[in-house]
Amino acid sequence: MKINKVLMASAVVLATSVNLSSVAMAAEAGSVTTKGDVTFVEDTDPTTPVDPTDPDIPVDPTDPDKPNPTEGPLSIDYASNLHFGEQKISAKTQTYFAAMDKIKDPADANNTLDKPNWVQVTDKRGTNVGWKLQVQQGAQFATGAAEELKGAEIKLMNGATKSTSDNQAGVPTASQEITLVPGDSTTAGAAQDVMTAQADQGMGTWTNGFGDDTTGSKSISLTVPGASAKVKDGKYTTDLTWVLTDTPA
Structure with missing residues (x-):
C-alpha cells in the first residue's frame, strides 16, 4: 500500500511537470491590432407613406390629388x-x-380602408438637432368666381404622433388643436405649429x-357662419x- 502511494505521488509530480512545460511552450510570440470602422451618410431616398395608426405598415393612399x-x-x-x-x-x-x-x-x-387624415415627416439627416412642422x-x-366663404374656419384636432415599433428616438410633440387663420390673395395666413421635435427627438419616420x-x-372641422353667402353648385376651395x-426654433 505504501508503494502505491509513492507511485501516485510520483505520477502527480510528473503530470504537473508536463502541464507546466506545455504552458511554457505556449508563451506569446507577438501581437497585432486591427480596427473596425463604419461611416454613416445621409439617406436621401424618398420614404413611402405609412399607416398613421400602425406605422410599421406601408400604405398607398388612393386620393388622385395627393401631394408629391x-x-x-x-x-x-x-x-392628406x-x-x-x-x-x-x-x-x-x-x-x-x-x-x-x-x-x-x-x-x-x-x-x-378609412384612415384618419394625417401628415408624415421623416428625418434621416443624422444631426439630431430636431425640426418643426407648421401649416398655414x-x-x-372661394369659388372660381372669387366668391368668398366669409368667416369659414378650419380646426385640426386630436393630433397624435406615432412611429415604427423599432424607433428609439425621442417623441415629437403634436398640437392637440389648431385653428387656421386664412390669409388673403397675396399673403398666406399665420403659420400654426403641428409637430415639434426638440434636439434628440424626431429621428426616423413620424406620423401625426x-x-x-x-x-x-370628427377630428377636422369646417365651421361656416350662417350669414356667409353660398353660391349654388359653387365648389369652394382653399390651399x-x-x-x-x-x-425646432
Missing part, C-alpha cells in the same frame, strides 16, 4: 387633402367634418394622425401649405 413628397433627408412624405363633401345651403351656422382619408387595403388591393392656410375658401380609426371622422423647418 418633398426631397432630401428631412422630408414631408405625405399630407381635406374633403368636406357636398353640403346643403343653410342660413344657420353649420359645422362640417372632413372625410377620412382612404388607403388601399394591404390585404386586398381592390378594397379601401392661403386665402379663404388627426384622431384614430374611431375619432378621425393648406405644410412647412417643415430644420430646427
Whole structure:
C-alpha cells in the first residue's frame, strides 16, 4: 500500500511537470491590432407613406390629388387633402367634418380602408438637432368666381404622433388643436405649429394622425357662419401649405 502511494505521488509530480512545460511552450510570440470602422451618410431616398395608426405598415393612399413628397433627408412624405363633401345651403351656422382619408387595403388591393387624415415627416439627416412642422392656410375658401366663404374656419384636432415599433428616438410633440387663420390673395395666413421635435427627438419616420380609426371622422372641422353667402353648385376651395423647418426654433 505504501508503494502505491509513492507511485501516485510520483505520477502527480510528473503530470504537473508536463502541464507546466506545455504552458511554457505556449508563451506569446507577438501581437497585432486591427480596427473596425463604419461611416454613416445621409439617406436621401424618398420614404413611402405609412399607416398613421400602425406605422410599421406601408400604405398607398388612393386620393388622385395627393401631394408629391418633398426631397432630401428631412422630408414631408405625405399630407392628406381635406374633403368636406357636398353640403346643403343653410342660413344657420353649420359645422362640417372632413372625410377620412382612404388607403388601399394591404390585404386586398381592390378594397379601401378609412384612415384618419394625417401628415408624415421623416428625418434621416443624422444631426439630431430636431425640426418643426407648421401649416398655414392661403386665402379663404372661394369659388372660381372669387366668391368668398366669409368667416369659414378650419380646426385640426386630436393630433397624435406615432412611429415604427423599432424607433428609439425621442417623441415629437403634436398640437392637440389648431385653428387656421386664412390669409388673403397675396399673403398666406399665420403659420400654426403641428409637430415639434426638440434636439434628440424626431429621428426616423413620424406620423401625426388627426384622431384614430374611431375619432378621425370628427377630428377636422369646417365651421361656416350662417350669414356667409353660398353660391349654388359653387365648389369652394382653399390651399393648406405644410412647412417643415430644420430646427425646432
